[in-house]
Amino acid sequence: MPLTRRSLTAGLLASAFAAPVAARADEPKGFDAARFGVRANAEADQTQALQRAIDAAAKSRTPLWLAPGRYRTGPLTLPAAVQIAGERNATRPTLTGAGSLLSARGGAIALSGVTLDGGGRAEALIDFTAVADLRIANCAFTQARGNGLTLTQCAGTVSGNTIADCGDNGLMSLDSRLTVRANTIQRTGNGGIRVWRSAKQSDGSVIEDNVIEDTAARAGGDGQNGNAINVYRAADVTVRDNVIRRAAFTAIRGNAASRIKIIGNQCFALGEVAIYSEFEFEDATIERNLIDIAAVGIAVTNMDRGGHGAVVRDNTIRNMINKRPQGGPDSHGVGIGVEADTEVTGNTIENAPVMGIEVGSGKYLRDVTVARNTLRRTGIGIGVTVVEGAGKASITDNVIAQARDGAVVGMHWDKAATGDLTRGGAERFPNLTIRDNKVS
Numbered sequence: 001m002p003l004t005r006r007s008l009t010a011g012l013l014a015s016a017f018a019a020p021v022a023a024r025a026d027e028p029k030g031f032d033a034a035r036f037g038v039r040a041n042a043e044a045d046q047t048q049a050l051q052r053a054i055d056a057a058a059k060s061r062t063p064l065w066l067a068p069g070r071y072r073t074g075p076l077t078l079p080a081a082v083q084i085a086g087e088r089n090a091t092r093p094t095l096t097g098a099g100s101l102l103s104a105r106g107g108a109i110a111l112s113g114v115t116l117d118g119g120g121r122a123e124a125l126i127d128f129t130a131v132a133d134l135r136i137a138n139c140a141f142t143q144a145r146g147n148g149l150t151l152t153q154c155a156g157t158v159s160g161n162t163i164a165d166c167g168d169n170g171l172m173s174l175d176s177r178l179t180v181r182a183n184t185i186q187r188t189g190n191g192g193i194r195v196w197r198s199a200k201q202s203d204g205s206v207i208e209d210n211v212i213e214d215t216a217a218r219a220g221g222d223g224q225n226g227n228a229i230n231v232y233r234a235a236d237v238t239v240r241d242n243v244i245r246r247a248a249f250t251a252i253r254g255n256a257a258s259r260i261k262i263i264g265n266q267c268f269a270l271g272e273v274a275i276y277s278e279f280e281f282e283d284a285t286i287e288r289n290l291i292d293i294a295a296v297g298i299a300v301t302n303m304d305r306g307g308h309g310a311v312v313r314d315n316t317i318r319n320m321i322n323k324r325p326q327g328g329p330d331s332h333g334v335g336i337g338v339e340a341d342t343e344v345t346g347n348t349i350e351n352a353p354v355m356g357i358e359v360g361s362g363k364y365l366r367d368v369t370v371a372r373n374t375l376r377r378t379g380i381g382i383g384v385t386v387v388e389g390a391g392k393a394s395i396t397d398n399v400i401a402q403a404r405d406g407a408v409v410g411m412h413w414d415k416a417a418t419g420d421l422t423r424g425g426a427e428r429f430p431n432l433t434i435r436d437n438k439v440s
Contacts, residue, residue: 029085030063031056040069045096047074058082066091066114075099078128080107086114088138095119100127100150108133115140124150125166134178136161147172148188158183167218169194173205182209185228189218192228192247195237200256200280203234210242217248226250226271231257240264247271249330251291256280263287270294272330274317280306291317295331297349300338303364308340312347320352332414333379334358340366340391344373352378356403359393360385362413368393377402381439386410386417386429394433400440407439 036053038046050073057064058079068090074097078084082104094117095101101116102125109131116125122144128134134156141148141163148163149171159181163170170185173195185192192212195205207229217226224230226249231237235258243266244251251267253276254260260277267274267289274294277284279302291297297317300310315336322333335349337358349356356375359368365385370393375381381403384393400407400422410418410429418425426434 029065030083031060031065033064033066038066038071040067040071043072045073046071047076050093051076054082054084055079057084063110066093070094070117072096073101076102078102078104078109080104081109082107083110083112084114085112088113089115089140091115092117095122095125097121098123100124102126102128104128104131106130106132110135110137111139112137113139115142117142118144121145124148124172126150128152128154130154131156134158140164141166141170144168148185150174151176151178154178157181162186163188170212172196174198177204179206180208180210181206183211185210185212187214187216189216190225191215191230192244193230194227195229195231195234197233200233200235200258202236203231204236205234205238207237207239208241211244212242212247213245215247223249223253223255223276227253229253231255231260233257235259237261238263242266243268245269250274250276251294252276254278254281254284257284258282259284261285262289264289266290267294268292272296273299275299276301277310278302278305278307282306282309284310286310286312287314289315291315293319293321295321295323295333296337297335297352298337299330300342301361303340303366308342308366310338310342312336312338312342312344314346315348317347317349318351320354322353335375335378337361338368339364340368342368344368344370347373348375349373349378350376354378355380355383356400357382358411359383359395360387360390360411362387363389365393366391370395371397374399375401375403378404380405380409380411380416381407383409383411383416384421384432384434385412386432387412390431392431392433396433396436398437400437403439407437408434 033053037049063083066086071093092115124147125141126149129152131154144166146168148166152174154176157179164186167189169191212228228244228247238261240263249272273296274291323331333354335352356378381400406420408421
């Protein structure tokens with residue numbers, strides 16, 4: 001195989017972890033940090049001894065082993081090509097001052113089995129930049145004043161960890177490409193996982209099989225906080241098979257996130273929109289998600305800001321709650337709302353007190369297909385805008401049962417402007433195709 005820059009880089013990173021181990025025979029797990037004067041459960045500060053041990057292990061390309069116990073320490077810096085391991089739930093470096101507990105820039109880093117405790121002081125428990133080969137597995141992160149993990153321009157995997165009680169975000173990914181898998185994130189101040197880009201571009205991160213619970217919105221704002229998973233300006237991100245409970249606003253929010261895939265997630269007890277794709281995006285796929293209790297189930301919006309092109313299919317949405325007037329505009333008991341170039345097919349919606357499916361908003365409607373959905377126990381079954389200047393919509397082959405205020409109703413913004421169009425009158429709106437719906 002020809003030697004390329006990519007293969008050379010990969011080889012260098014691999015060799016960093018594969019070099020001969022310099023640990024003694026009685027240190028099968030690598031350098032024992034005690035060799036460098038590090039003492040578990042000591043009242044004395046361990047910062048200098050820990051830094052010596054980290055530097056020596058990195059220099060020799062040998063894993064560093066931290067025995068069970070608490071280690072009082074200030075901020076530590078990780079050199080390139082360092083591995084640190086401990087015993088899960090027992091090895092506990094604890095920050096005694098300000099700053100970030102572990103910082104790094106560049107190289108290849110692996111952490112496993114350690115619990116990083118910020119003592120409520122840490123700006124971040126981990127603050128890594130430009131780490132090209134990152135592996136964080138089976139660790140715990142707790143009590144950060146800011147983020148649990150701040151990862152900037154990094155690549156790698158974060159898996160099997162517990163992140164809890166962080167004042168800002170559990171994991172903040174900026175300009176990185178990560179696989180974030182099978183983590184548990186609980187009780188965060190403003191966000192569970194954020195995947196952000198400094199400018200709109202492809203990202204390719206995968207967020208899968210995580211459990212995220214109790215996401216608050218302490219910093220307020222107009223949507224950037226209170227989201228369990230937030231993808232901002234990052235294209236080609238996959239969010240799948242996560243379980244999300246009790247977020248102040250949204251379970252999964254894609255903002256200017258083109259080609260986002262939101263698949264197979266389970267979302268419970270959300271304060272506003274459960275799944276959101278908004279602002280300057282193209283081609284969102286939202287399918288096979290389960291949503292139970294939210295103000296709005298799924299929203300695909302902001303045609304006026306370039307948001308268009310989505311497939312919303314085979315989702316199950318139950319028990320929407322109309323929180324107006326105390327809530328905001330995203331708090332009004334709707335199953336699905338869409339605006340432009342979108343297919344809404346095969347969804348099941350039950351108990352949406354205002355509307356099952358909202359098609360367009362005012363003049364903002366273009367080329368929407370609503371077909372083969374099942375709606376039960378709604379206010380209006382399907383509401384479609386009939387404001388002058390709105391584009392085309394096709395509403396066909398849906399099953400609509402117990403729609404209290406009409407199966408298909410023309411809307412003037414948020415007010416009903418027609419009777420039930422399945423009973424007549426649809427011919428007045430040549431931009432609408434309404435047929436073959438089964439109403440009971």
